[in-house]
Amino acid sequence: xxxxxxxxxxxxxxxGVIVHEAxxxxxxxxxxxxxxxxxxxxxxxxxGYVIHEVPDSFTSSFLIAVGPFIIxxxxxxxxxxxxxxxxxxxxxxxPLCYFLIWLGISIGMHAFPSTQDAKVLWQQAKKAAAKFNPxxxxxxxxxxxxxxxxxxxxxxxxxxxxxxxxxxxxxxxxNRML
Amino acid sequence: MKQVACTECQQLAxxxxxxxxxxxxVCSSCVEGVLAQAAEKGITKNDVFRASDPTVCxxxxxxxxxxxxxxxxxxxxxxxxxxxxxxxxxxxxxxxxFIGLLTLAVFSFGWNxxxxxxxxxxxxxxxxxxxQDFERAANFADQASRHVPEIPEFAGMAAFNHGLDALAKDQxxxxxxxxxxAKQSPNSGQLPEVDLFLLRAEAIAAFDAKQYDDYLxxxxxxxxxxxxxxxAVAMVASAYACKYAVTGNEEFRNEALKNLERAxxxxxxxxxxxxxxxxxLYRIDTREILTRKEFERRFPxxxxxxxxx
Numbered sequence: 001x002x003x004x005x006x007x008x009x010x011x012x013x014x015x016g017v018i019v020h021e022a023x024x025x026x027x028x029x030x031x032x033x034x035x036x037x038x039x040x041x042x043x044x045x046x047x048g049y050v051i052h053e054v055p056d057s058f059t060s061s062f063l064i065a066v067g068p069f070i071i072x073x074x075x076x077x078x079x080x081x082x083x084x085x086x087x088x089x090x091x092x093x094x095p096l097c098y099f100l101i102w103l104g105i106s107i108g109m110h111a112f113p114s115t116q117d118a119k120v121l122w123q124q125a126k127k128a129a130a131k132f133n134p135x136x137x138x139x140x141x142x143x144x145x146x147x148x149x150x151x152x153x154x155x156x157x158x159x160x161x162x163x164x165x166x167x168x169x170x171x172x173x174x175n176r177m178l
Numbered sequence: 179m180k181q182v183a184c185t186e187c188q189q190l191a192x193x194x195x196x197x198x199x200x201x202x203x204v205c206s207s208c209v210e211g212v213l214a215q216a217a218e219k220g221i222t223k224n225d226v227f228r229a230s231d232p233t234v235c236x237x238x239x240x241x242x243x244x245x246x247x248x249x250x251x252x253x254x255x256x257x258x259x260x261x262x263x264x265x266x267x268x269x270x271x272x273x274x275x276f277i278g279l280l281t282l283a284v285f286s287f288g289w290n291x292x293x294x295x296x297x298x299x300x301x302x303x304x305x306x307x308x309x310q311d312f313e314r315a316a317n318f319a320d321q322a323s324r325h326v327p328e329i330p331e332f333a334g335m336a337a338f339n340h341g342l343d344a345l346a347k348d349q350x351x352x353x354x355x356x357x358x359x360a361k362q363s364p365n366s367g368q369l370p371e372v373d374l375f376l377l378r379a380e381a382i383a384a385f386d387a388k389q390y391d392d393y394l395x396x397x398x399x400x401x402x403x404x405x406x407x408x409x410a411v412a413m414v415a416s417a418y419a420c421k422y423a424v425t426g427n428e429e430f431r432n433e434a435l436k437n438l439e440r441a442x443x444x445x446x447x448x449x450x451x452x453x454x455x456x457x458x459l460y461r462i463d464t465r466e467i468l469t470r471k472e473f474e475r476r477f478p479x480x481x482x483x484x485x486x487x
Contacts, residue, residue, distance in 0.1 A: 018272070025266060028266070029264070029265050029266065032265070033264065035264075036251070036263065038266065040269075053250065053251045053263075078283060079279070079283050081283075081287070082283055082286035082287040082290050085293040085294050085297055089293070089297055090296075090328075090329060092329070096282070096285075096289070099282075100282070100283060100286055103279065175301075
């Protein structure tokens with residue numbers, strides 16, 4: 001197993017980091033949550049961040065935390081799809097295909113919410129669950145999944161997710177549709 | 179803007195220009211003196227804060243007169259700044275990059291559309307093959323080959339399907355041409371039984387060309403490849419019957435009848451096999467060689483043979 005420092009992975013897959021932070025910001029804007037600072041990319045830990053006020057509803061907290069999962073996954077499929085058929089099915093790649101694959105998988109790799117996102121979501125979920133918020137109750141297993149996914153990053157789970165969402169699943173759907 | 183009296187000099191000063199030292203307002207003129215005695219007065223870092231004027235915006239410093247501003251994260255903020263915080267714009271470079279990449283993805287999608295079209299056509303070809311609709315299968319393979327000429331296997335598939343279509347339509351010479359082309363294409367080993375279909379087409383083409391020695395040789399080669407195939411055995415019988423029809427040699431007649439009996443046992447009650455058998459028996463009875471079409475035209479309700487195998 002190859003262990004590569006996180007900052008190097010972030011550097012190589014920087015579009016994913018930018019999209020991840022932009023997704024947080026998108027849901028902050030959508031839910032009118034005040035944002036005080038945004039860093040789309042930097043060499044360091046964390047490689048990007050969004051500082052925002054504590055949302056007044058749990059739905060907002062939930063959407064802001066899982067926003068990158070939705071947006072990054074969608075964009076991963078969007079960018080990988082044009083390259084999927086020529087590369088995977090016909091083995092006829094071109095430089096643009098390689099670029100889109102790198103872009104798509106980089107974005108897909110950063111779809112998992114970070115442990116910091118999970119921590120915030122956990123804290124908010126505990127408060128909301130006390131008021132029997134159903135979304136908050138559903139969030140507990142999700143937070144556990146996020147932690148597990150982050151732990152499995154050491155086994156390239158983020159790359160495997162990007163590859164699966166960008167190639168394997170669309171290929172299966174395509175084969176069924178056509 | 180609100181003003182407050184400094185606890186040290188009792189002079190009025192704007193709240194925003196004072197420091198809170200142990201909850202007491204100290205103006206900027208007195209603060210140095212107070213902090214110089216911090217150790218004696220037991221003042222720590224945690225006891226000193228910048229005072230915030232609830233009527234002045236923390237962000238743009240706009241003065242709201244005597245009216246207090248709403249708080250955002252504990253700080254007074256004017257409506258304009260609050261809106262900017264709540265609807266923080268994306269930087270221009272990010273918007274331009276996103277539009278550029280999206281354009282690239284759309285362009286790539288259009289550029290590679292032919293691969294998607296070819297994938298669809300190959301799926302349609304496979305479905306047509308399952309229905310034994312070789313003509314449609316060949317057309318789909320042709321379209322896929324036109325869309326992706328870089329993959330010569332598609333041209334091979336198209337030739338193979340055209341070959342099967344020609345074979346099904348009794349156009350054996352054409353089938354031979356197509357199947358030879360298919361066999362020469364790269365990865366022709368993946369085409370199902372291409373050698374057998376070619377051999378069968380060559381045998382039928384030899385029959386059509388009245389080259390009965392060649393017909394017999396090809397039919398025997400076919401048995402060698404598929405010993406359990408009743409139609410191959412019937413073809414050998416047919417070839418012997420042709421040779422009998424041409425020469426009148428009884429040895430060929432006997433071989434024809436022997437192989438015909440063997441083919442009948444292998445075929446069971448297959449109606450196609452029965453029709454073929456009648457045609458061979460007619461050839462043996464009359465020494466006249468008819469094509470399938472001509473035979474079916476003359477005997478639409480079947481032929482009652484004289485010769486018994």
